[in-house]
Amino acid sequence: MIVTEAELAGLIDQTNLEMGASAQEIADFCTRSVPFGFRALCLLPDQVGVALPVLRGTSIGLAACVSFPLGLDRWEVKAREAADLCDLEVAEIDMVVHTGRAREGDLSWVEQEVAAVRQAVAHPRLLKVIIEIPVLPDELVGPVAVAAEAGGADLVKTSTGYKRLGIRATRAEDVRLLRSRLSPATGIKAAGGIRNLGQLEEMVEAGATRVGASRGIEIVEEWRLRQAGDPRGR
């Protein structure tokens, strides 16, 4: 159960992965987000240079995506992109596994590519691994998640949540399945279609330790309304 606003904000990766967003739009997004104290801001690689100056001196980490959104790169390219981003002082990497190979059940491919990126993302930097559950056959979700964990994932993430892919939203049962298969030390990030406080709480109750949302500000504002007894805070 989430008790404080700081605790809520600390669960959220406030996210903007809009293709072609301008530097001004990203700078505004960062400036608006900073006062809310989110755990991290999650952006595309080409926006890192815009966000870093805004986030410097705050407690908010910067997360950047690697091989987004389909993960269809060779591992060498993913490792290089992660290394480039770490050189730029990014604190967290959200990498996408090769979703085609994951759909085939090529678990050694998944484990090896995660391990290659892990080498570029040294602790204490966090490596989150996106396994795009909505397009995986049900029976492969657990094994792919375990392969990502074996490769060195700190967190396994349910989905890119990328709307241009036209995939379904993440469900609490996705999170519960990951929780049942991963070790307690491995975190779970729920992402994809989490648009309000009720949905976020459902994911956390199911076992999510982090939530990706493009509407983080609205979610925290909803929390404030609820704390003030306003019925709009569901």
Next chain:
Amino acid sequence: MEGWPDLVAPTRAEITSAVLALHRAGVAALAVDPAEVAPARDLLGTSPIAVVALVSAPLGAMTSGSRIAQAELALADGADELAVAMDPSLVRSGKLGRAVAELSPLRRLAEGRTLRVICHLALLGPDLGAEAAAGAVDGGADLIMTNSHFDGEVTVEQVATVRRRVGQRIPLVASGGVAATSQAAPLLLAGATRVAVGWSGFPLEPHS
């Protein structure tokens, strides 16, 4: 016609089936994601179909080092051409010059081979997109593609606007959201040299 990967994260079996279907259909070129260049090249053998490696696609948002690494590996794997997605954020931020400058190392890598540039017309709008295309030509592009598969649909207006802006000399591939070869005619009439049709627009089994 060209083939364009519009399947979401295909398996190797699905890719094999699509590549063979495109081969049978007699396309001139086949665009593939970076990890699929070597398998596609192997499948096609000595076929004259050009294997086009997508670079920094679909979003155009990769880091500079990884974009170059991707292109190097794709060429080593046997890619005949590169199709590079320009960074649309830079273009929308008024930094077209920087977006064009990012093409330079790729131009050098693809020496002697065709460098295509994907210009995100549907995302940028026809006018800004056409400016991006003109910049890409100045930056060494041999061929312009209108859209990546995430930008949206190519239109007759986009094609005509780019054609007017870059002149008749540069080959222009209408790409983005074309699901069937039957949609190609108006795009060709508007000035496209070729049309990229999604893989799923080709029958995966031979007609009996």
